[in-house]
Amino acid sequence: MKSEAKTPSDLSAQIAKAIRDAIVEGRMIVDERLPSEAELAAEFNVSRPTVREALKRLAAQSLIRTQRGAFGGAFVKRLSYEEAYGQQITTSTLLLSMNAVRFETACEARYALERACAPLAAERRSPDHLATMRAEIHRQQQPGLSDESFCASDVTFHRALVDAAGNPVLSYQLAGAVEAMQPLMNMKTFTERSREEIVGLHTGIADALEAHDASVADQKLEDLAAYTLTLGQDAMEKRARKAT
Amino acid sequence: MKSEAKTPSDLSAQIAKAIRDAIVEGRMIVDERLPSEAELAAEFNVSRPTVREALKRLAAQSLIRTQRGAFGGAFVKRLSYEEAYGQQITTSTLLLSMNAVRFETACEARYALERACAPLAAERRSPDHLATMRAEIHRQQQPGLSDESFCASDVTFHRALVDAAGNPVLSYQLAGAVEAMQPLMNMKTFTERSREEIVGLHTGIADALEAHDASVADQKLEDLAAYTLTLGQDAMEKRARKAT
DNA sequence: GCGCGGAAAATGTCAGACAATTAAATGTAA
DNA sequence: TTACATTTAATTGTCTGACATTTTCCGCGC
Numbered sequence: 001m002k003s004e005a006k007t008p009s010d011l012s013a014q015i016a017k018a019i020r021d022a023i024v025e026g027r028m029i030v031d032e033r034l035p036s037e038a039e040l041a042a043e044f045n046v047s048r049p050t051v052r053e054a055l056k057r058l059a060a061q062s063l064i065r066t067q068r069g070a071f072g073g074a075f076v077k078r079l080s081y082e083e084a085y086g087q088q089i090t091t092s093t094l095l096l097s098m099n100a101v102r103f104e105t106a107c108e109a110r111y112a113l114e115r116a117c118a119p120l121a122a123e124r125r126s127p128d129h130l131a132t133m134r135a136e137i138h139r140q141q142q143p144g145l146s147d148e149s150f151c152a153s154d155v156t157f158h159r160a161l162v163d164a165a166g167n168p169v170l171s172y173q174l175a176g177a178v179e180a181m182q183p184l185m186n187m188k189t190f191t192e193r194s195r196e197e198i199v200g201l202h203t204g205i206a207d208a209l210e211a212h213d214a215s216v217a218d219q220k221l222e223d224l225a226a227y228t229l230t231l232g233q234d235a236m237e238k239r240a241r242k243a244t
Numbered sequence: 245m246k247s248e249a250k251t252p253s254d255l256s257a258q259i260a261k262a263i264r265d266a267i268v269e270g271r272m273i274v275d276e277r278l279p280s281e282a283e284l285a286a287e288f289n290v291s292r293p294t295v296r297e298a299l300k301r302l303a304a305q306s307l308i309r310t311q312r313g314a315f316g317g318a319f320v321k322r323l324s325y326e327e328a329y330g331q332q333i334t335t336s337t338l339l340l341s342m343n344a345v346r347f348e349t350a351c352e353a354r355y356a357l358e359r360a361c362a363p364l365a366a367e368r369r370s371p372d373h374l375a376t377m378r379a380e381i382h383r384q385q386q387p388g389l390s391d392e393s394f395c396a397s398d399v400t401f402h403r404a405l406v407d408a409a410g411n412p413v414l415s416y417q418l419a420g421a422v423e424a425m426q427p428l429m430n431m432k433t434f435t436e437r438s439r440e441e442i443v444g445l446h447t448g449i450a451d452a453l454e455a456h457d458a459s460v461a462d463q464k465l466e467d468l469a470a471y472t473l474t475l476g477q478d479a480m481e482k483r484a485r486k487a488t
Numbered sequence: 489g490c491g492c493g494g495a496a497a498a499t500g501t502c503a504g505a506c507a508a509t510t511a512a513a514t515g516t517a518a
Numbered sequence: 519t520t521a522c523a524t525t526t527a528a529t530t531g532t533c534t535g536a537c538a539t540t541t542t543c544c545g546c547g548c
Contacts, residue, residue, distance in 0.1 A: 047533045049293050056297045057304035069541025070497040084339045095328045109413035116360035169353035173421050291502045313510025314528040
């Protein structure tokens with residue numbers, strides 16, 4: 001009945017899997033109520049703490065939400081875009097930081113994906129998106145801005161670019177790619193000169209989107225990708241020279 | 245000290261957040277051992293079951309692994325690409341299925357991202373990737389293949405295309421986009437005629453990659469995107485007519 | 489009809505106990 | 519001395535039972 005001799009222990013993982021499968025396969029629909037903890041405990045023949053551990057696992061993945069009180073309980077949760085963004089970003093950031101991903105690799109992936117957004121963004125960008133981009137460009141020009149703030153502004157600029165494509169699925173997929181780069185970028189230092197260069201390219205991108213010109217936007221993004229790469233290589237060389 | 249009057253209850257969530265932050269911010273490194281459950285309970289002034297619920301939350305996100313026995317405990321886990329793929333796919337699939345994402349939206353996102361891979365794939369594709377693609381094309385031509393198997397083969401083909409770009413970060417980002425489309429595609433039916441069309445385009449893509457020809461590959465992908473869109477619209481119209 | 493208070497149901501938390509597992513320490517014999 | 523078996527201690531996994539807290543519903547009095 002419940003063979004699965006694979007993992008004799010970790011009952012809570014098995015129970016979590018069973019419920020997760022039911023949700024993913026559509027056997028439980030959004031806002032449907034799960035049996036109470038006591039009922040689940042009886043059903044799976046385990047104690048309530050074990051069931052609770054399983055439910056917490058699901059809650060951590062935003063698969064369920066719980067509500068206290070009478071007629072409360074655990075409910076299948078509609079996964080919102082915001083939460084999905086958040087999970088995406090956490091996972092991407094950890095993946096990059098824990099696997100010693102080369103700066104070039106992450107950079108290449110990020111700009112390849114962003115360039116995929118450019119044609120759509122050129123077509124659909126709203127005044128709102130343009131305003132956000134202009135505002136960030138302005139911030140990036142302020143003297144005395146710390147490297148970290150400069151990076152944060154860069155991320156906001158690029159997210160606006162992605163969002164301008166007007167496709168929430170695309171925004172979701174790229175949230176991780178854009179945000180996860182920030183820790184890698186934070187390790188670099190930006191000279192006055194390189195900031196000027198970047199701001200110039202950002203301006204070019206915003207102008208191109210405003211003019212609905214996809215090919216110029218793509219060109220500027222390619223330039224920006226290339227320039228970012230050289231920045232990374234410079235930093236590496238400098239470090240190598242220092243180590244010698 | 246630990247006020248946080250925002251959420252009076254849900255201690256396990258707070259504890260999980262505290263530990264998660266420590267990991268994400270790099271205060272704990274890979275393979276570092278967390279304090280034992282009893283120690284954590286004392287540290288946070290809660291009971292062991294509460295600590296355990298927090299740890300299960302982290303385990304669900306693959307942030308830690310636990311080991312029983314003396315000198316066992318919870319350890320910060322290196323997030324592998326495989327696990328990251330898996331989480332990506334689960335989240336993407338749920339996001340699409342729970343938010344009534346339009347077929348066109350998902351389709352647009354997927355092909356925009358895939359086309360971003362095309363130039364890199366044309367440059368770097370290995371014989372292995374080409375062989376996988378050819379094999380799937382062959383499978384797709386077999387008569388009597390179920391729609392579901394056809395879709396599964398389609399996914400494998402496209403993942404080979406993405407992997408051919410030789411950038412694991414890109415592969416990770418696209419895993420969700422490609423796989424999450426499968427349930428949406430499974431709802432369609434593929435006539436003999438449409439399968440022929442798709443197989444033709446797949447062959448064109450494989451040929452272009454083999455010839456290192458990025459622009460043809462891109463063109464074929466654009467055609468495939470357009471054709472897939474019309475398939476989806478046909479299906480919608482047919483359903484609408486039936487409902488009338 | 490309308491507020492109000494208690495009952496009931498459910499999750500959140502705690503305490504203590506035992507089982508299972510594992511690595512290190514210890515002891516023993518060749 | 520070395521190799522192997524045994525004990526031991528630390529730690530997670532699970533269970534039982536209890537109490538606290540939150541929230542809804544129902545009936546009661548007005």
